[in-house]
Amino acid sequence: MLKKIIVKTDERGLLFKKGSYVMHLQPGIYRLTPLSDDAVVLLSVSKPFTVQGKELNLFLRDERLLEELTVIDVQDHEYVLHYEDGKFVSLLTAGKYAFWNVLKKHDFVRVDIRQPEVGPEVDKAILPKVAGYYYTSEVASHETGMLFYNNVMQKVLAPGKYYFWKGPVLASLKTVDLRQQQLDMTGQEIMTEDKVTLRLNFVCQYKIINPLRALEIKSFEDQVYILLQLILREYVGTLKLDDLLRMKQEIAAFVLSRLNEKSEDYGVMFLSAGVKDIILPGDIKEILNTVLLAEKKAQANLITRREETASTRSLLNTAKLMDENQTLFRLKELEFLEKICEKIGTISLTGGGNLLEQLNSLLGGAKQ
Structure with a gap:
């Protein structure tokens, strides 16, 4: 008695003889002799074309079968986005795939992951469906971003959110804050020309105007701090204590001028600078207080003598008028x-x- 095989309209059959592929079968009824080595594998045309234990290339020699298949070959450096009837279905990695085209239309978008940035050809709405194949980086509204591929600078990125494919090339994003920033130098010990050791609290404000140059400097803030420190030592070391206390504004102007001479080297623009506090040693402070007190007493005595002299002169003038x-x-x-x-x-x-x-x-x- 013959063995009856039914291939439905949403199916296709693959005929094997002694384990070797012979042909594919269209929908219909087929009968096989029970003692033969023939076998039929039924496949649903709504699913990808796969035969367990068999290589895909084995079937691609059948031209009639190929008419009903869409074959896509994904290279090692690619991801392929698979769409069925315009709707995203899956992401395909390296390999060869075949899909039945009898009921659905298949479209593909190739992505070269050697250029890891997700381009405009990819609808960002599908990315949540391929979690694990990409990563994100963000540039805040007050920042600028530098894009690197395997530590090689590529381009400058404006504020926004960016998506990158995982692959052989590592994309990294370094950001630079473009807002006005402040550098505080507190308790800096400096010796004046007359060998008085004091402590300065100094502050300066700056903005980064060349982000790439700033990124090229290792420990950027530390180096700017040391630059400020050296300029202060250079200037304060030429002043005596009395001159220093009298010329606080001149110190700020000098330091700001010297900082801006180096601004291009650091990729910044220095906006302002100023002395917040001058902290004197205890013994020097007592001496200055004593000197100040003596000066005020001398001023008070001088004013008293001036008043007494004026009063005496007024009395003398009155006496002369009365006598006359x-x-x-x-x-x-x-x-x-x-x-x-x-x-x-x-x-x-x-x-x-x-x-x-x-x-x-x-x-x-x-x-x-």
Whole structure:
């Protein structure tokens, strides 16, 4: 009795004789003799073409079979994005694949992973479906990015999110902050020309304007700090303590000027600089306080002597005027008499005459 084989419309059959492929079978009914070595493998056309234990190349010699297959060969340096009827299905790695094209249309997008940046030909919406095959890097809005492939500079990246394929080339992103930054130097010990050791707190603000140049400098902030330190030592070492305390603004202007002479070497623009504090040793501070106190006392004594001299000169001028003008002298007497009377509660009169006559006689007697 013959063995009946049914190939459905959504299937195709592969006929093998003694384990060797013979032909593929279209939908229909087939009968095989039961004692023969013939066998039929049924495959669904909605699934990729695969035969367990058999190489794909074995079947690609059948031209009739090839008419119903779409074959894609993925190289070692590639990923291939597989779409069915315009919808993403899977990511294919290195190898050869075959898909039935009788019910669905297959499209492919090849990606060369030797250029790891995910290009515009790839819809970013599919990336969550291929997790594990890519990685991301971000450049913040206040940054600029430098893209490196295997440590070789490629290009500058603007702010945004970037996607890279995992593969033979490692993409790395180095970012540089373009905002205004501040460098604080605190407690820096420096010796003045007159051998006084003091501590300075200094600050400067800067912005990076050449990110690539800044990245080329190892330990960028440390080197800028040392540059600032050397310039301060150079300048302060030529000043005596008194000059240093008097010329704080000049120090800032000098340091800023010298920093900007080196700005191109560091890829930055120095915006401002200034002395925050000058911290003196305890014994020097006591000496300065003593000197300051003595200066203030001397100033106070000078002011007192000036006031006394002015008062004496005023009295002398008044005396000359009164001596030359009797009426003025009389008015001055009455002025003092008025002041005396303001402090007297009761006036008693004795003898004859009225109050004015007695006062006149009193003043007249005093004058004599």
